Amino acid sequence: MPEPVSATRREELLAIAAGLFAEKGFKNTTVRDIADAAGILSGSLYHHFDSKESMVDEILQTFQTELFGQYEDIIAGDLDPLAKLERAVVVSFETIDKHRDEVAIFQNEAAYLLTFDRFSYLAERNRQSREVWLTLLQGGIDAGVLRDDLDLELTYRFIRDTVWVAVSWYRPGGRHTHTEIARQYLSILLEGIHHHA
Amino acid sequence: MPEPVSATRREELLAIAAGLFAEKGFKNTTVRDIADAAGILSGSLYHHFDSKESMVDEILQTFQTELFGQYEDIIAGDLDPLAKLERAVVVSFETIDKHRDEVAIFQNEAAYLLTFDRFSYLAERNRQSREVWLTLLQGGIDAGVLRDDLDLELTYRFIRDTVWVAVSWYRPGGRHTHTEIARQYLSILLEGIHHHA
DNA sequence: TACATTACCAAGCAATTGCTTGGTTGGGAT
DNA sequence: ATCCCAACCAAGCAATTGCTTGGTAATGTA
Numbered sequence: 001m002p003e004p005v006s007a008t009r010r011e012e013l014l015a016i017a018a019g020l021f022a023e024k025g026f027k028n029t030t031v032r033d034i035a036d037a038a039g040i041l042s043g044s045l046y047h048h049f050d051s052k053e054s055m056v057d058e059i060l061q062t063f064q065t066e067l068f069g070q071y072e073d074i075i076a077g078d079l080d081p082l083a084k085l086e087r088a089v090v091v092s093f094e095t096i097d098k099h100r101d102e103v104a105i106f107q108n109e110a111a112y113l114l115t116f117d118r119f120s121y122l123a124e125r126n127r128q129s130r131e132v133w134l135t136l137l138q139g140g141i142d143a144g145v146l147r148d149d150l151d152l153e154l155t156y157r158f159i160r161d162t163v164w165v166a167v168s169w170y171r172p173g174g175r176h177t178h179t180e181i182a183r184q185y186l187s188i189l190l191e192g193i194h195h196h197a
Numbered sequence: 198m199p200e201p202v203s204a205t206r207r208e209e210l211l212a213i214a215a216g217l218f219a220e221k222g223f224k225n226t227t228v229r230d231i232a233d234a235a236g237i238l239s240g241s242l243y244h245h246f247d248s249k250e251s252m253v254d255e256i257l258q259t260f261q262t263e264l265f266g267q268y269e270d271i272i273a274g275d276l277d278p279l280a281k282l283e284r285a286v287v288v289s290f291e292t293i294d295k296h297r298d299e300v301a302i303f304q305n306e307a308a309y310l311l312t313f314d315r316f317s318y319l320a321e322r323n324r325q326s327r328e329v330w331l332t333l334l335q336g337g338i339d340a341g342v343l344r345d346d347l348d349l350e351l352t353y354r355f356i357r358d359t360v361w362v363a364v365s366w367y368r369p370g371g372r373h374t375h376t377e378i379a380r381q382y383l384s385i386l387l388e389g390i391h392h393h394a
Numbered sequence: 395t396a397c398a399t400t401a402c403c404a405a406g407c408a409a410t411t412g413c414t415t416g417g418t419t420g421g422g423a424t
Numbered sequence: 425a426t427c428c429c430a431a432c433c434a435a436g437c438a439a440t441t442g443c444t445t446g447g448t449a450a451t452g453t454a
Binding site: 024025027028108112140144145146147148150151153154155157158161162165166168169175176181184185187188189190191192193194195196 | 221222224225305309337341342343344345347348350351352354355358359362363365366372373378381382384385386387388389390391392393
């Protein structure tokens with residue numbers, strides 16, 4: 001197993017931990033599991049990190065900074081409302097493709113991690129995410145390009161859930177690329193599955 | 198092996214356990230948590246049940262028997278294809294309303310529980326669920342009432358995910374009834390959010 | 395040569411876990 | 425009056441948990 005020259009040992013260990021946290025859950029992954037996967041003893045992990053919590057913390061912070069930066073760029077950009085919404089969906093699926101473990105951890109463990117003070121920033125991220133989607137949807141409605149007879153909150157949840165839950169089954173190299181999935185999901189979301197003559 | 202004792206106390210304890218499993222996860226809920234919530238000592242649970250696994254087993258089996266029975270009724274019924282699909286969505290939201298804890302446990306813990314032999318029937322239920330939705334979708338396509346340009350597998354996942362993930366935020370007595378949520382979700386699914394003149 | 399740094403090992407501790415064992419209580423049937 | 429039995433308690437065991445401690449080996453750098 002050749003290792004990327006650029007990856008420090010620290011980043012390697014974080015990637016291993018992320019894979020296990022995503023697959024088995026945070027609480028259900030022991031420091032011995034992580035150490036075994038890395039080929040070292042559990043105690044040796046504490047040369048690199050303070051605690052198991054610090055590992056998942058670093059994993060989540062890194063990817064969230066990147067993701068929310070992209071959302072901000074979209075909103076601040078000059079695309080038309082519909083294109084902005086489409087772009088946000090595509091970016092989300094790109095993130096699922098590029099940061100599958102991190103997204104899975106955020107999806108599955110956020111509720112549990114929020115019981116610790118040090119992870120209270122996750123609640124802020126959720127609030128931020130809601131604002132992004134509501135802003136994009138309202139923009140489309142104001143421009144007359146989206147239906148105005150739907151409950152905005154329900155529509156937001158519909159989109160959010162549909163996009164992120166795909167991380168539970170999407171695998172790179174599967175029968176659909178993330179681009180193709182985004183395209184079809186957008187088609188259903190915008191046009192519906194009903195046949196229009 | 199303790200057998201049915203006072204059916205009511207047994208059901209009480211199962212309901213308490215289900216609430217905790219749904220809220221905190223199976224592995225992350227201790228037998229002491231369950232006992233505390235029931236106002237007894239942890240050892241006393243073993244008068245009613247063999248193990249923690251037996252509890253979650255009984256919880257899942259009971260509700261799945263009911264749910265899949267309803268799906269079978271719909272497919273065997275004489276509604277037209279579109280109405281069958283709509284009915285299946287409505288029944289699913291009714292189930293989320295009526296068996297919130299059980300659905301949440303199935304959604305969140307199935308992957309973990311499947312690592313134990315005794316829960317292999319959960320994989321069979323997943324297969325069964327996929328067949329139900331694919332049958333309903335194919336029926337609509339054959340009847341010319343649903344679009345035939347979408348990937349069937351992706352459409353199935355879209356519907357499945359959208360319906361069941363709602364259990365993560367739906368609360369009875371919230372601002373939307375499960376009937377209202379089903380209605381709006383169906384509207385988006387069938388017609389899309391795009392504004393059609 | 396002397397020292398520093400990085401990455402790890404070996405051993406184990408305190409807390410928590412699921413579960414076991416033997417015993418107690420109180421209401422209902424005989 | 426006696427007995428039964430469902431429901432529980434009190435105590436604790438063995439395994440697993442996150443994490444600590446003190447040390448070692450290899451690779452630098454002065």
